[in-house]
Amino acid sequence: MNIEKFQESMYKLIVETSTNLPKDVRRAIKAAKERENAGTRSAMSLATITNNIQMADENVSPICQDTGLPTFKIKVPVGANQLEMQKAIKNAIALATKDGKLRPNSVDSLTGDNSGDNLGEGTPVIKFAQWEKDYIDARLILKGGGCENKNIQYSLPCELEGLGRAGRDLDGIRKCILHSVYQAQGQGCSAGFIGVGIGGDRSSGYDLAKEQLFRSVDDVNPHEDLRKLEDYIMANANELGIGTMGFGGETTLLGCKVGVMNRIPASFFVSVAYNCWAFRRLGVQVNPETGEIQDWLYQEGEKIDFAEPAEAEIAAAAEAPEAPAVQEAITLNAPITEEQIRQLKVGDVVKITGRIYTGRDAIHKYLMDHDAPVDLNGQVIYHCGPVMLKDDEGNWHVKAAGPTTSIREEPYQGDIMKKFGIRAVIGKGGMGPKTLAALQEHGGVYLNAIGGAAQYYADCIKGVEGVDLMNFGIPEAMWHLRVEGFTAVVTMDSHGNSLHSEVEKSSLEKLAQFKEPVFK
Numbered sequence: 001m002n003i004e005k006f007q008e009s010m011y012k013l014i015v016e017t018s019t020n021l022p023k024d025v026r027r028a029i030k031a032a033k034e035r036e037n038a039g040t041r042s043a044m045s046l047a048t049i050t051n052n053i054q055m056a057d058e059n060v061s062p063i064c065q066d067t068g069l070p071t072f073k074i075k076v077p078v079g080a081n082q083l084e085m086q087k088a089i090k091n092a093i094a095l096a097t098k099d100g101k102l103r104p105n106s107v108d109s110l111t112g113d114n115s116g117d118n119l120g121e122g123t124p125v126i127k128f129a130q131w132e133k134d135y136i137d138a139r140l141i142l143k144g145g146g147c148e149n150k151n152i153q154y155s156l157p158c159e160l161e162g163l164g165r166a167g168r169d170l171d172g173i174r175k176c177i178l179h180s181v182y183q184a185q186g187q188g189c190s191a192g193f194i195g196v197g198i199g200g201d202r203s204s205g206y207d208l209a210k211e212q213l214f215r216s217v218d219d220v221n222p223h224e225d226l227r228k229l230e231d232y233i234m235a236n237a238n239e240l241g242i243g244t245m246g247f248g249g250e251t252t253l254l255g256c257k258v259g260v261m262n263r264i265p266a267s268f269f270v271s272v273a274y275n276c277w278a279f280r281r282l283g284v285q286v287n288p289e290t291g292e293i294q295d296w297l298y299q300e301g302e303k304i305d306f307a308e309p310a311e312a313e314i315a316a317a318a319e320a321p322e323a324p325a326v327q328e329a330i331t332l333n334a335p336i337t338e339e340q341i342r343q344l345k346v347g348d349v350v351k352i353t354g355r356i357y358t359g360r361d362a363i364h365k366y367l368m369d370h371d372a373p374v375d376l377n378g379q380v381i382y383h384c385g386p387v388m389l390k391d392d393e394g395n396w397h398v399k400a401a402g403p404t405t406s407i408r409e410e411p412y413q414g415d416i417m418k419k420f421g422i423r424a425v426i427g428k429g430g431m432g433p434k435t436l437a438a439l440q441e442h443g444g445v446y447l448n449a450i451g452g453a454a455q456y457y458a459d460c461i462k463g464v465e466g467v468d469l470m471n472f473g474i475p476e477a478m479w480h481l482r483v484e485g486f487t488a489v490v491t492m493d494s495h496g497n498s499l500h501s502e503v504e505k506s507s508l509e510k511l512a513q514f515k516e517p518v519f520k
């Protein structure tokens with residue numbers, strides 16, 4: 001095999017997967033957009049998402065800054081040299097990282113050191129299998145951490161919140177799947193896709209669940225019971241009303257694929273792999289002699305082009321007569337006073353202009369018992385781990401910069417806001433009671449940005465004005481960013497209100513409506 005060509009082919013597969021959402025995924029997102037009512041927060045979020053998909057495509061830049069744990073599944077004809085191919089894939093990964101198409105995401109679990117090139121123990125994941133065909137089938141999924149954290153595994157029988165007992169039968173499985181969508185709320189960047197694995201053990205069950213994510217969104221399950229189950233879930237999960245980003249709305253789930261395998265008598269697992277709307281998976285057929293791509297997979301049907309600018313749609317939504325949720329945006333400019341913050345309430349749309357600082361997991365832990373490298377009084381912290389590139393003059397450029405899941409900072413956030421006088425945090429998915437209490441006591445707000453909209457937000461960032469704590473690696477460092485018109489929604493205010501706890505409560509009530517048996 002021409003291994004240089006093969007490496008080039010893998011590079012193309014990586015870049016395309018990271019920057020260009022597949023056709024089936026685009027169609028599912030378009031259908032969701034059509035279901036939402038103009039003027040709602042969900043409609044506005046979906047407009048931002050579709051705009052972002054378009055920008056990533058045009059800029060050939062990551063759709064989301066979290067380019068995940070690259071996972072390859074490769075089928076090869078008998079005789080193909082897998083060791084050589086593995087090396088070529090790793091080279092292609094390192095190159096794509098250097099070019100800003102992937103974020104350096106491989107972190108030493110004990111020291112926290114980022115390898116910088118996405119290579120390291122266990123990363124990337126490359127799974128080979130042999131087959132009888134005469135070509136190579138190479139598929140790649142880039143599944144980010146936020147949705148990976150929302151995967152869930154049930155051991156039947158069990159008791160489920162809202163749904164009661166789930167037994168070892170199809171109806172028990174039905175309950176687990178509905179529960180898996182409920183428990184994710186907006187935190188895995190809903191609306192999501194789920195792959196479900198029935199049976200196996202704890203590891204093969206999850207493998208089977210992830211395997212389902214390689215199925216095309218619009219295929220039909222050949223197994224009659226599973227087809228019925230998939231149809232049922234698609235028809236009912238959206239009744240939960242969680243909506244895009246957990247803002248409430250018509251679409252919570254974009255796809256559901258279920259697979260089954262045998263188990264041993266004592267075990268009965270239902271494993272669910274949750275994938276965000278930024279469902280980046282693609283595949284190619286490669287010629288085993290030339291190493292060249294001979295075909296792209298997942299190419300059936302129409303490609304939806306989201307060329308319509310989101311700004312126009314947001315404006316149109318705001319002008320719609322029944323537009324209750326989206327009002328004129330309020331401008332925030334740091335340093336922000338407590339008085340300004342106390343005026344904000346859940347549902348307000350804000351546009352931030354001026355300086356913001358990124359801070360995620362490592363920074364929050366660090367700030368608990370260290371001084372801040374900058375004066376954070378009245379400032380805005382952005383939960384974000386961007387993709388950054390340095391040019392030849394040594395200047396940094398933002399290649400992708402959407403929010404990360406905020407709930408991970410729940411143990412620290414309230415204390416840190418009070419300690420340093422921070423007035424606003426931007427993130428996604430909401431935070432818990434401890435932070436809500438601190439917002440009320442101290443005078444702070446939580447601003448929800450649209451998860452995955454990494455190009456859209458990168459465009460709002462007009463300059464990189466500094467960086468601290470680079471020893472934590474690019475995603476975890478504290479970047480000083482100059483932003484203009486950075487749009488987010490107040491979802492937790494200083495008056496004790498949280499949109500997230502409201503949606504959680506109402507979706508639990510709705511979940512309980514699915515308690516009665518459906519599959520006998």
Ligand SMILES: O=C(O)C[C@H](O)C(=O)O
Nearest residue numbers: 066144145146385404405
């Ligand atoms: O790591 C990130 O940037 C985001 C992550 O995928 C998340 O959803 O929290």
Ligand code: SF4
Nearest residue numbers: 064144146189276452
């Ligand atoms: S930020 Fe959201 S869209 Fe991006 S990888 Fe995480 S869950 Fe997916």
